[in-house]
Amino acid sequence: MDVAVLGATGDVGRQICTQLVERRILPTTSRLQLVGRPGGASGRAVHGLRADLIDAYDEHAPLLDVALDPTEVVADVVVVAAGMTAPATSGVPMSRAALADKNVGVFTAYAEALARHGSGQEVVVVVSNPVELGVAIMASALGRQRVIGMGAWLDTLRFRREIAVSLGVRRHRVGGFVGGQHGEDLVPLWSTVRISGLDVDERRRAVDRLRGGRSLDGFAAEVASAKEQLAATSDMGQAFALIDSWPPDLRVVARPWMTHQSGAKTAAGTASATIDLVDTILDGRDIVVAGQVALAGEVLDRTGVLGVPVVVGQKGWTRVLLDQPAPDEARRLAAVAERIDAANAPWLRGAA
Numbered sequence: 435m436d437v438a439v440l441g442a443t444g445d446v447g448r449q450i451c452t453q454l455v456e457r458r459i460l461p462t463t464s465r466l467q468l469v470g471r472p473g474g475a476s477g478r479a480v481h482g483l484r485a486d487l488i489d490a491y492d493e494h495a496p497l498l499d500v501a502l503d504p505t506e507v508v509a510d511v512v513v514v515a516a517g518m519t520a521p522a523t524s525g526v527p528m529s530r531a532a533l534a535d536k537n538v539g540v541f542t543a544y545a546e547a548l549a550r551h552g553s554g555q556e557v558v559v560v561v562s563n564p565v566e567l568g569v570a571i572m573a574s575a576l577g578r579q580r581v582i583g584m585g586a587w588l589d590t591l592r593f594r595r596e597i598a599v600s601l602g603v604r605r606h607r608v609g610g611f612v613g614g615q616h617g618e619d620l621v622p623l624w625s626t627v628r629i630s631g632l633d634v635d636e637r638r639r640a641v642d643r644l645r646g647g648r649s650l651d652g653f654a655a656e657v658a659s660a661k662e663q664l665a666a667t668s669d670m671g672q673a674f675a676l677i678d679s680w681p682p683d684l685r686v687v688a689r690p691w692m693t694h695q696s697g698a699k700t701a702a703g704t705a706s707a708t709i710d711l712v713d714t715i716l717d718g719r720d721i722v723v724a725g726q727v728a729l730a731g732e733v734l735d736r737t738g739v740l741g742v743p744v745v746v747g748q749k750g751w752t753r754v755l756l757d758q759p760a761p762d763e764a765r766r767l768a769a770v771a772e773r774i775d776a777a778n779a780p781w782l783r784g785a786a
């Protein structure tokens with residue numbers, strides 16, 4: 435199967451391409467399409483990236499080609515990593531609306547081109563932010579089940595790792611999902627957490643200990659306070675040590691936020707989670723992941739985009755697996771869904 439990466443020469447796109455090749459996710463008979471923009475720096479650099487990848491990995495690299503126009507994108511899985519990101523500098527916030535304003539044109543151009551020139555089968559993985567807006571635009575052009583935003587999967591892998599660190603076990607022993615909106619408005623779904631080797635009572639005790647008597651009703655205030663404390667800490671080492679002292683779900687929000695503020699960005703982790711999702715789609719077996727998808731009433735009677743656990747396979751996602759969220763999860767999911775809808779509305783009206 436073939437993969438196309440839009441925004442291949444960006445920080446995230448380049449990591450995705452490199453990891454796809456280095457980790458031998460694609461056989462040598464498959465094609466990896468590196469997609470840039472005509473003219474300008476990325477249109478030139480995408481040819482250079484192709485040459486560099488061949489230089490490094492010729493023996494096991496898939497077929498590498500370059501596309502510079504949305505109409506030329508051809509693949510079974512299309513990864514959307516093109517578009518602007520918030521500045522990776524402390525004290526330079528960029529609102530979701532400002533980012534949406536920058537990236538709505540990118541989402542729309544590729545959605546229209548894929549709808550018109552695509553195979554009608556490609557699965558689209560949205561990495562670019564706001565990921566919920568990208569999913570909404572792509573899903574309305576291509577059909578909702580072929581489009582999945584990877585922010586919730588990245589948040590899920592972080593959640594599992596933070597829980598594993600707190601319990602002193604390896605990450606692969608921890609299951610559980612994060613839903614909601616990617617970033618500060620994520621929803622840690624504690625009711626879905628499973629820890630291999632622990633029975634139900636042991637798990638309940640472990641989860642209660644990790645949560646420390648908190649519920650998600652106070653989570654937004656905790657996140658706001660965490661950001662304030664981190665913004666007031668000029669020493670990066672101290673900031674990350676402070677994060678280490680917090681509970682796992684708060685660390686899931688705070689650590690990547692601080693990483694981005696440090697100037698390092700989160701390109702490697704984002705790419706790794708994207709590869710994981712792409713590999714799962716290519717694998718062909720139905721596997722449960724978390725992703726931002728366009729709902730039609732499957733959870734809390736919601737329509738609109740929301741991060742939830744879903745079954746994915748080669749045709750996209752098929753089912754939502756969140757029958758009974760805990761009451762505090764349901765309340766936060768509903769509130770976050772409202773915020774996503776409100777944030778997306780002006781752009782979706784504009785696109786109609």
Ligand SMILES: NC(=O)c1ccc[n+]([C@@H]2O[C@H](COP(=O)([O-])OP(=O)(O)OC[C@H]3O[C@@H](n4cnc5c(N)ncnc54)[C@H](O)[C@@H]3O)[C@@H](O)[C@H]2O)c1
Pocket residue numbers: 440441442443444445446447469470471476515516517518519520537540543560561562563564565584585588616699700701704
């Ligand atoms: N979902 C996540 O978990 C997550 C994490 C980190 C970053 N991101 C997002 O990924 C996106 C890329 O981030 P980055 O750090 O790589 O940014 P970057 O600025 O380094 O790269 C963006 C790339 O997109 C390209 N691009 C812009 N418009 C294009 C178009 N119309 N066609 C083809 N290419 C185009 C640019 O030339 C550039 O190469 C951002 O939207 C960012 O917010 C998402």
